Amino acid sequence: MKQEIFDFDIENYEVGVQxxxxxxxxxxxxxxxxxxxxxxxxxxxEISPCVVVTACIHGDEINALRVAQxxxxxxxxxxxxxxxxxxxxxxxGFYNKSRYLPDRKDLNRFFPGNQNGSFGSKFADFCFKFxxxxxxxxxxxxxxxxGRFNIPQIRxxxxxxxxxxxxxNLSIPVAVNSRPGSGSLRGAxxxxxxxxxxxxxxxxxxLNTSITNYGVNFVKSVLVEYKMLKPKKLxxxxxxxxxxxxxxxxxxxxxxxxxxxPGKVIQKGEVLGExxxxxxxxxxxxxxxxxxxxxxxxxxALLMTGDxxxxxxxxxESDCDEEDNYxxxxxxxxxxx
Numbered sequence: 001m002k003q004e005i006f007d008f009d010i011e012n013y014e015v016g017v018q019x020x021x022x023x024x025x026x027x028x029x030x031x032x033x034x035x036x037x038x039x040x041x042x043x044x045x046e047i048s049p050c051v052v053v054t055a056c057i058h059g060d061e062i063n064a065l066r067v068a069q070x071x072x073x074x075x076x077x078x079x080x081x082x083x084x085x086x087x088x089x090x091x092x093g094f095y096n097k098s099r100y101l102p103d104r105k106d107l108n109r110f111f112p113g114n115q116n117g118s119f120g121s122k123f124a125d126f127c128f129k130f131x132x133x134x135x136x137x138x139x140x141x142x143x144x145x146x147g148r149f150n151i152p153q154i155r156x157x158x159x160x161x162x163x164x165x166x167x168x169n170l171s172i173p174v175a176v177n178s179r180p181g182s183g184s185l186r187g188a189x190x191x192x193x194x195x196x197x198x199x200x201x202x203x204x205x206x207l208n209t210s211i212t213n214y215g216v217n218f219v220k221s222v223l224v225e226y227k228m229l230k231p232k233k234l235x236x237x238x239x240x241x242x243x244x245x246x247x248x249x250x251x252x253x254x255x256x257x258x259x260x261x262p263g264k265v266i267q268k269g270e271v272l273g274e275x276x277x278x279x280x281x282x283x284x285x286x287x288x289x290x291x292x293x294x295x296x297x298x299x300x301a302l303l304m305t306g307d308x309x310x311x312x313x314x315x316x317e318s319d320c321d322e323e324d325n326y327x328x329x330x331x332x333x334x335x336x337x
Contacts, residue, residue, distance in 0.1 A: 010082060010134055013042045018075065025091055026126060034092075039071075039085040043078040049226040050082040052135035053219060057108050057142070057185060059093020059100070063202035064141035067215035074216075081228045084134060089127055097205060099145055109183035112191070128188055137162075137226070138196040139219055140185055143211070146204040148308070150296045151262045152214035155186075155198040158241070162195050167239065171221035172199075172214065174295060176242045176313055197222075203299065242293060242313030250275055252283045253304045260310075264294045272310060275303060290314065 013019055019042075022035040053071065055064035068087035076083065088094055092102050101107055105120035112132075113125025131138075144150040153174040156163050167175060180187030186196040199218055202211035223229035250256070254275040266272065266288040273286040286309060296311030303309075 008130075008133075010040065010042055010047050013040050015042050015045055017042075020072070023086075023130065026123065036086075036088050036091050039083075039087070041076065041078050041083045043082065043228070044080045046080065047082050047134065049080070049136045049228060050084065050134045051137055051139065051219075051223060051226060051228065052131060053083070053085045053139045053141065054089055054131060054185065055086065055141040056088045056090055056094060057140065058106070058145075058204070059090040059096065059098050060146060060204035061099075061141070061143040062205055063143045063207055063211050063215070064199075065094075066207055066212045067141050067199075067219070070212060070216050071219055076220075076223070076229060078223070078228050079230065081136075081226065082134065083223070083228065086131060099204060108181075108185060111183055111185045111188035124183075128185070131185070132189060132192065132194065135189075135194060137222065138185075138189055138194060139222060140196055140198045141215060142198055142200050143202040143204055144200070144296055147299045148296060148311075149203040149262055149299055150200045150311070151294075152199075152201040152211055152218075153295055153313075154218065155200060157190070158243075160190075160195060163197065166222070166225050167241075169221065169225050170239065171217040172239055174240050174242060174293065174313065176245055176295065178245070200296075240293065240315070242295070242315050245295065245311060245313045247308045248272075248286065248289070248310040248312060249306050249308050250286070250303045251305065253307075254278075254283050256298075256301045256303050256309070258297070258301075260294060260297075262294055262297050265292070266294060266312075267291050286310075288312075 019040045020037055022037055025034040025036055027033050055068040065087055068085050072085055090107050093100055101120050103119055110120045110124035112128040114121040115125045153176055154172050155176050155178045158164055158177040180190050186198055189196040199215055201215055202208045224231050252275050254277055257274040260272050268288055268290045270288040271285050272288055275283045277283055292312040292314050294310050295313040298309050
């Protein structure tokens with residue numbers, strides 16, 4: 001993985017022109033190199049502000065790829081700074097319809113990487129050096145894994161002063177307070193003092209029109225916030241802030257009968273679903289542990305003991321002055337493409 005493969009200089013790109021280039025990714029098994037597109041729009045001589053969008057760090061996150069595609073095709077009228085988009089980071093997982101690298105490793109556990117490490121670590125090093133060279137803020141696009149659906153949301157460190165300042169102006173229905181995971185791109189960027197926001201939405205290997213639109217509008221709202229794009233009518237709404245999350249898991253294996261939908265704000269003691277035997281007899285009911293929002297849900301109806309069911313987001317009373325307003329669905333329009 002030679003240095004010259006990922007070296008590029010924005011100064012060489014003509015101002016006011018949208019460029020689509022190709023990165024030559026490293027060989028695997030010594031057979032052939034892969035070419036992956038990336039997009040650069042340098043609107044002014046001044047490179048900053050520079051927004052970098054990454055997608056498909058997990059190869060099955062097709063909705064993240066679709067968001068990136070839409071942004072590249074929309075011919076955005078960027079008024080200043082630079083927009084860079086990497087629509088397909090994990091080309092190897094993408095080819096295999098897999099979340100992971102060919103060695104079953106999660107690329108988002110290896111950043112910033114090590115050029116003397118395993119393939120995953122070498123590849124993370126290659127990608128990170130390419131991605132991190134420019135950028136004032138990074139937007140990393142993701143979706144749930146196969147069989148797990150996420151409502152449109154962002155993961156953000158609400159203690160980060162720069163991110164906390166722009167959060168009220170972002171077009172997104174739900175913001176989840178979270179610290180970057182070990183080995184994640186977001187964590188590696190934070191270590192070099194570069195802010196990153198993760199967008200989550202949809203399910204692995206599936207497209208959803210609403211999830212795509214929420215992702216596109218989220219990125220555009222960041223561009224508007226940095227005065228790179230003129231304000232237009234976006235999907236603006238109040239953002240529900242969730243301070244922590246946890247997964248509910250089934251106590252018994254069996255057939256899952258789900259009774260709630262993604263985006264539902266649930267109350268403590270509410271019945272969320274049932275697990276039944278193959279005969280139909282009730283094994284146990286799934287009961288909400290406390291007031292929360294269902295931000296992710298398993299789509300699988302056949303469960304083993306300990307399987308994840310609902311990803312719950314929790315908010316403090318101080319974060320919601322009129323909690324009773326949130327006792328139905330957090331109105332997220334989700335329609336299949």
